[in-house]
Amino acid sequence: MSKFGSSSNKKEVPQASSNSLSDIVFMLLFFFMVTTQMRETENKVKVVMPEASEVAKLERKDLSANINIGSPTLQYQAMYGTDARIQLNDSFKTVADIRDFIAAERDAMSEAERSLMTVNLRVDQDVRMGIVSDVKQELRRCSALKIMYAARKPAKD
Amino acid sequence: MARRKFEAIGSTADIAFLLLCYFLMTTTMGDQSGLQRRLPPIPDEKQAQDQKVNRRNIIIVRINSADKLFAGSEAMDISFLKEKIKEFLTNPTNDPNLPEKEAKEIEGKTYMVSKGVISLQNDRGTSYQAYIAVQNELVKAVNELRDEFSRANFGKKFSRLTEDEQEIVKKAVPQNISEAEPKDTGKK
Numbered sequence: 001m002s003k004f005g006s007s008s009n010k011k012e013v014p015q016a017s018s019n020s021l022s023d024i025v026f027m028l029l030f031f032f033m034v035t036t037q038m039r040e041t042e043n044k045v046k047v048v049m050p051e052a053s054e055v056a057k058l059e060r061k062d063l064s065a066n067i068n069i070g071s072p073t074l075q076y077q078a079m080y081g082t083d084a085r086i087q088l089n090d091s092f093k094t095v096a097d098i099r100d101f102i103a104a105e106r107d108a109m110s111e112a113e114r115s116l117m118t119v120n121l122r123v124d125q126d127v128r129m130g131i132v133s134d135v136k137q138e139l140r141r142c143s144a145l146k147i148m149y150a151a152r153k154p155a156k157d
Numbered sequence: 158m159a160r161r162k163f164e165a166i167g168s169t170a171d172i173a174f175l176l177l178c179y180f181l182m183t184t185t186m187g188d189q190s191g192l193q194r195r196l197p198p199i200p201d202e203k204q205a206q207d208q209k210v211n212r213r214n215i216i217i218v219r220i221n222s223a224d225k226l227f228a229g230s231e232a233m234d235i236s237f238l239k240e241k242i243k244e245f246l247t248n249p250t251n252d253p254n255l256p257e258k259e260a261k262e263i264e265g266k267t268y269m270v271s272k273g274v275i276s277l278q279n280d281r282g283t284s285y286q287a288y289i290a291v292q293n294e295l296v297k298a299v300n301e302l303r304d305e306f307s308r309a310n311f312g313k314k315f316s317r318l319t320e321d322e323q324e325i326v327k328k329a330v331p332q333n334i335s336e337a338e339p340k341d342t343g344k345k
Contacts, residue, residue, distance in 0.1 A: 018170070025173040032180045050286045052293040054300060055190040064189065120189065123285050130281030132288075136336070140196050150191040151289055 045070035045087045050125040052151035063116050064148070065105040067098070069131060070124030084127045086135065095134045102142045122150040192292055197335065214256040214272045216245050220291055222282030235290060242298035246273050246330075261329070264321075268329040275334045292334075299332045306330050 047070045058064060068087040072080045076092075085092050088101045106114050119139060123132055139147065218238070219227040226233050228241050248255040248271065256273035275295055279288055300315070303326050307315040311322055318326065 022170040022173055025170050025177060029173055029177045029180065032177065049191075050289040052192055052289055052296075054192065054293050054296040056193055058189040058191070058193075061189055118193070120191070125284070125286035125289070127285045128281060129279045129283040129285060129288055132285060133279070133281065136196060140199050143198060145196040145198060146193070147196055148191040148193045149289055149292065150189070151293075153190065 042090065043068065043087075044073060044076055044090075044092065045085055045124070046073050047122050047124045048126075049122065049150050049152045051154040052149075053154055055151050055153055058118060058120065058148060060116065060118075063109065063113055064118045064120045065102065065144075066120045066122055067101075067135060068122045069127055069135065071126075084124070084131050086131070095131075095138050098135065098138045099142050102139070102144050116146070117144065118146045118148050119144050120148050120150055192289070192296060194292075194334070194336070211257070211272075213254055215274050215276055216242070217276045217278060218291065218295070219278045220280070220283045220287055222280040224284055224287040226287075226291060235294060238291065238294045239298045239301070242275065242295060243302060245275075246271050246298070246302055248273075263325050263328050266325075270329055270331070273333065277334060277336050295334055296332070299330065303327070303330045 045068050047068055069084055070087075071077075071082045071084055072092070080092060086094065086098075088097060093101070102119070106117065109117060121132070121135070136147070139145070216229055217227075221227070226235055226238065228238055233241065245255060248258065251258075256271050258269040258271050260267050261270045277291065277295070303315045306329060307313055307318055307322075307326050310326075311318055315323065315326060
């Protein structure tokens with residue numbers, strides 16, 4: 001009993017060590033570094049991906065080329081309207097530009113990995129299929145045949 | 158002396174926090190998932206003639222511009238599509254109107270492989286959401302068949318098999334979904 005609360009005990013309560021704090025923060029940091037990827041381009045079109053329960057993960061993210069299709073975001077609507085547009089890299093493009101885009105993406109890859117390239121179609125759920133079909137036909141003409149319809153897993157209930 | 162030591166550690170934590178905030182702001186979660194497909198190559202004129210498929214081996218799944226679904230010739234709700242596709246691909250009663258099966262030897266064993274092909278057609282006015290919903294049902298049907306096949310032959314779920322075994326199952330239950338050339342039937 002004399003150990004607690006007695007005024008005769010002059011030992012100070014040791015300060016909680018903050019040594020581990022930096023470790024914890026670093027661990028969080030590493031977690032985010034590993035699980036996230038750099039935002040490469042600014043999104044100029046709104047893409048809300050449709051839900052699909054049978055989605056599979058893309059194994060090689062570095063071997064994918066992204067094509068975004070959706071209606072322009074608010075700040076670009078004055079210029080481009082609200083009709084669905086194609087965004088490649090950083091700018092609005094048309095179907096005719098896909099050929100050059102695919103060629104450029106292929107060039108950036110090593111020879112052995114070119115055949116593994118996947119075109120990731122990130123399409124907004126409200127887009128009509130017409131433009132998507134046009135893009136698909138163009139991809140077939142460029143013989144970029146591996147594609148992926150980007151979708152998200154529905155939240156479990 | 159002890160006090161100074163704590164201060165030094167305090168600043169590393171601050172720096173780490175700053176880095177953490179930086180990564181939080183500049184990155185997005187890896188959400189690269191989706192339905193993977195292989196587009197058919199542009200056919201040569203010669204090939205186009207060879208590719209005639211027996212009528213009974215093909216089921217046409219159509220989504221029109223009002224997002225209405227037709228499987229075979231009948232209108233259908235999307236919730237029944239999976240069962241219809243499974244029946245089409247397995248043909249349990251050897252119905253002459255459903256696809257034929259072919260004995261194929263895979264890795265030393267013979268399996269009955271369905272020749273069925275699902276042909277998915279859409280209009281220009283079909284919404285992407287409906288299209289993906291139908292694609293998803295088709296993939297689900299095939300995945301369930303693969304699971305059943307795996308259980309019957311290996312006693313395990315498809316996802317639990319080794320890679321070699323998965324290849325066998327993939328060959329025995331192929332995912333033959335053909336995305337036909339778009340047809341200009343709907344309004345642009």
